[in-house]
Amino acid sequence: MSLLFVEDDGDDVELALLGFRLQKFEIPVVVAKDGKDALDLLIADCEAARLLPRAILTDIKMPRMDGLELLRRIKSDPRLKEIPVAIFTSSDHEADRNEAMSLGAACYLMKPSDLDDYAGIVKSLRELMEPGASASA
Amino acid sequence: MMETPAKQSRARRLRVWFSSRFSGRPEEQSASRQARGWFTSRLSDRSKGGRHRTFRGVPDFFRLAVESLNEYALITMDKDRVISSWSGPAAAMFGYTEGEIIGQSVTLLFTPEDIEKGIDKQEFATALEKGRQDDERWHVCKDGRRLWCYGLSFPLKDENDEVRGFVKLIRDDTSRKKKDELLRDSEERLRLAGDSTGLGTWDYDVAKKTMTVSKRAAELFELGDDPESVSFEQFLRGIHPEERQTVAAMFERALLPDAVDGDMQFRIPIRGGGERWVLAKARAFVDDARRRHGGADRLIGTVVDVTERRRKRIEAQDVKHELETKVKDRTSRLTEVNKELETFAYSASHDLRAPLRKIAAFSDAVIKSAEGKLNPEEQRYLDTIRAAAAKMQGLIDDQLKLARVTRKPLAEVDCDLSEIARAALDELRKSEPERKVEVVIAGGMRARGDRELLAIALRNLFANAWKFTSKHAAARIEFGVTTIGEAPAYFVRDDGAGFDMQFAHKLFGTFQRLHPEEDFPGTGVGLGLVERIIHRHHGRVWAEGGIEKGATFFFTLNTEI
Numbered sequence: 001m002s003l004l005f006v007e008d009d010g011d012d013v014e015l016a017l018l019g020f021r022l023q024k025f026e027i028p029v030v031v032a033k034d035g036k037d038a039l040d041l042l043i044a045d046c047e048a049a050r051l052l053p054r055a056i057l058t059d060i061k062m063p064r065m066d067g068l069e070l071l072r073r074i075k076s077d078p079r080l081k082e083i084p085v086a087i088f089t090s091s092d093h094e095a096d097r098n099e100a101m102s103l104g105a106a107c108y109l110m111k112p113s114d115l116d117d118y119a120g121i122v123k124s125l126r127e128l129m130e131p132g133a134s135a136s137a
Numbered sequence: 138m139m140e141t142p143a144k145q146s147r148a149r150r151l152r153v154w155f156s157s158r159f160s161g162r163p164e165e166q167s168a169s170r171q172a173r174g175w176f177t178s179r180l181s182d183r184s185k186g187g188r189h190r191t192f193r194g195v196p197d198f199f200r201l202a203v204e205s206l207n208e209y210a211l212i213t214m215d216k217d218r219v220i221s222s223w224s225g226p227a228a229a230m231f232g233y234t235e236g237e238i239i240g241q242s243v244t245l246l247f248t249p250e251d252i253e254k255g256i257d258k259q260e261f262a263t264a265l266e267k268g269r270q271d272d273e274r275w276h277v278c279k280d281g282r283r284l285w286c287y288g289l290s291f292p293l294k295d296e297n298d299e300v301r302g303f304v305k306l307i308r309d310d311t312s313r314k315k316k317d318e319l320l321r322d323s324e325e326r327l328r329l330a331g332d333s334t335g336l337g338t339w340d341y342d343v344a345k346k347t348m349t350v351s352k353r354a355a356e357l358f359e360l361g362d363d364p365e366s367v368s369f370e371q372f373l374r375g376i377h378p379e380e381r382q383t384v385a386a387m388f389e390r391a392l393l394p395d396a397v398d399g400d401m402q403f404r405i406p407i408r409g410g411g412e413r414w415v416l417a418k419a420r421a422f423v424d425d426a427r428r429r430h431g432g433a434d435r436l437i438g439t440v441v442d443v444t445e446r447r448r449k450r451i452e453a454q455d456v457k458h459e460l461e462t463k464v465k466d467r468t469s470r471l472t473e474v475n476k477e478l479e480t481f482a483y484s485a486s487h488d489l490r491a492p493l494r495k496i497a498a499f500s501d502a503v504i505k506s507a508e509g510k511l512n513p514e515e516q517r518y519l520d521t522i523r524a525a526a527a528k529m530q531g532l533i534d535d536q537l538k539l540a541r542v543t544r545k546p547l548a549e550v551d552c553d554l555s556e557i558a559r560a561a562l563d564e565l566r567k568s569e570p571e572r573k574v575e576v577v578i579a580g581g582m583r584a585r586g587d588r589e590l591l592a593i594a595l596r597n598l599f600a601n602a603w604k605f606t607s608k609h610a611a612a613r614i615e616f617g618v619t620t621i622g623e624a625p626a627y628f629v630r631d632d633g634a635g636f637d638m639q640f641a642h643k644l645f646g647t648f649q650r651l652h653p654e655e656d657f658p659g660t661g662v663g664l665g666l667v668e669r670i671i672h673r674h675h676g677r678v679w680a681e682g683g684i685e686k687g688a689t690f691f692f693t694l695n696t697e698i
Contacts (some may be wrong), residue, residue, distance in 0.1 A: 090490050113493070
């Protein structure tokens with residue numbers, strides 16, 4: 001079981017991993033540096049019949065392919081569409097949020113400036129990956 | 138014919154054929170102004186008793202007739218022009234009583250200048266010679282005042298056609314003379330004013346179809362060298378063919394009953410080339426007899442050259458048009474630049490968020506990984522970095538909110554402002570349930586606008602009222618509507634800290650604060666947001682208040698004040 005984290009900003013990758021560790025989120029995280037990279041990985045997994053990530057956490061603004069385009073591709077691919085996708089962004093732009101939700105994003109998470117706020121992020125990810133787990137925990 | 142009573146037997150009888158038409162103003166001509174007939178009279182007789190006896194024998198009918206003409210003084214004289222009778226109006230006119238004047242020479246009533254010229258004698262000599270003499274001259278009153286009089290003298294003759302004396306009728310025309318002089322003066326002034334301002338005058342006689350024109354009007358209408366009068370046809374021929382019919386129609390209209398003073402502008406082709414624009418003003422005159430048949434019988438008016446005025450106006454219009462185009466161009470360019478600036482502010486603010494968030498988050502990471510190992514000073518440095526970052530984050534968030542409020546397309550619908558207000562105040566109550574705030578919201582306030590933006594505006598106004606009443610144990614916040622001019626003006630009133638009116642203009646400035654942040658936290662963007670939203674709704678927002686006297690924020694919508 002793994003989480004695919006799509007993020008072009010190295011600092012944000014580092015902060016997120018730090019936040020996950022502080023929140024005792026022990027699930028393996030695979031990092032893709034943009035949407036294109038992420039889609040290539042997913043398709044390669046499908047073709048090699050490897051286990052797909054349990055959830056995807058993606059930034060929006062990225063080079064080559066942004067998070068919303070990635071989301072659209074995933075939702076239009078029958079092999080991938082069941083994977084829950086969480087948006088992880090610093091944009092609280094209403095239009096981005098609406099588009100993401102209408103494309104089938106599972107949730108819309110804001111990048112925190114306080115490491116303690118990773119508690120909420122981690123809780124949401126756990127719910128996506130193990131539905132009902134946090135409720136019983 | 139009447140006979141005088143016979144008891145005055147010693148008196149010599151005089152029978153006189155009296156026939157005279159009083160010449161006067163034509164409108165005064167009437168039967169009553171004519172005296173005609175025989176009268177028999179007793180004349181004064183100087184030989185008897187040495188006393189001048191009055192000419193009392195004027196028969197009653199004549200005396201009554203003459204005295205009923207209050208305007209006329211009747212004086213009779215003997216051959217030597219010694220006054221023998223003096224009527225009531227004569228006494229009123231000249232101030233001498235009968236007793237004072239009878240027996241005196243009529244010369245007493247003449248001016249020294251006329252006496253010097255011998256006019257006092259001349260007048261009666263002419264009357265004698267021609268049977269009558271009328272004239273206009275100055276006469277002198279008892280108190281020295283001079284009266285401008287119309288006078289008629291004729292000789293009195295007896296049955297043997299012998300002259301026994303004179304009658305003089307005098308009418309005081311002083312006030313008419315003054316009026317005539319005033320009229321002449323004002324006519325002269327008008328002419329002078331006309332000459333100096335280039336104003337011409339004209340007078341159209343409807344019945345005769347003629348135009349009487351002043352010298353200047355003749356020039357302006359190109360009617361030749363100073364004709365006093367031209368036919369209406371000739372006048373029309375002088376007008377530019379394109380406007381001739383219109384002018385003729387306007388003259389017709391001006392003559393209709395109930396017509397008002399009219400203005401017309403038309404062209405007059407100038408002999409020798411070019412054309413002149415003139416402005417003619419007309420006023421209709423109607424006499425009562427004609428009014429019954431409808432319409433005026435006379436139009437009088439002025440005319441002035443407006444060629445230059447029109448040229449300047451056209452030039453001014455051109456300049457105005459040019460300016461308008463320039464303003465339009467600049468405005469559109471400014472709008473464009475503003476848009477670019479907004480986009481820049483938006484993306485800059487947006488891009489600033491990521492690094493700021495990282496500063497805050499990595500500082501947090503340092504604090505967390507070094508837990509327990511930092512000395513208090515190091516800990517304080519990191520806290521300061523985080524506080525500063527948080528503060529900047531707040532400012533950027535506000536800047537983004539402002540940009541969004543400006544950029545968002547307006548979705549105008551019918552909004553229930555009362556309902557929006559209740560929701561906003563409920564939120565505030567939930568945030569601080571312990572506060573005692575009395576909230577009064579007028580019901581049924583509806584307006585057209587963008588619901589989301591109006592909600593932001595109201596939330597900010599209420600948040601402002603909520604915040605600035607926080608130092609008071611109990612507070613009151615009211616949302617209502619009043620009328621200013623003809624438009625509804627909504628208001629949010631609180632009884633909080635208020636503000637100094639001299640700084641009222643700073644209230645809506647973005648990031649402006651009137652109170653220290655320690656007292657009332659905030660970035661100072663809330664009212665800036667309100668102002669932008671109200672402006673986008675073509676309204677106006679302003680505030681009234683006093684220090685510790687609360688504040689009232691008014692706003693209008695869709696009024697373009």
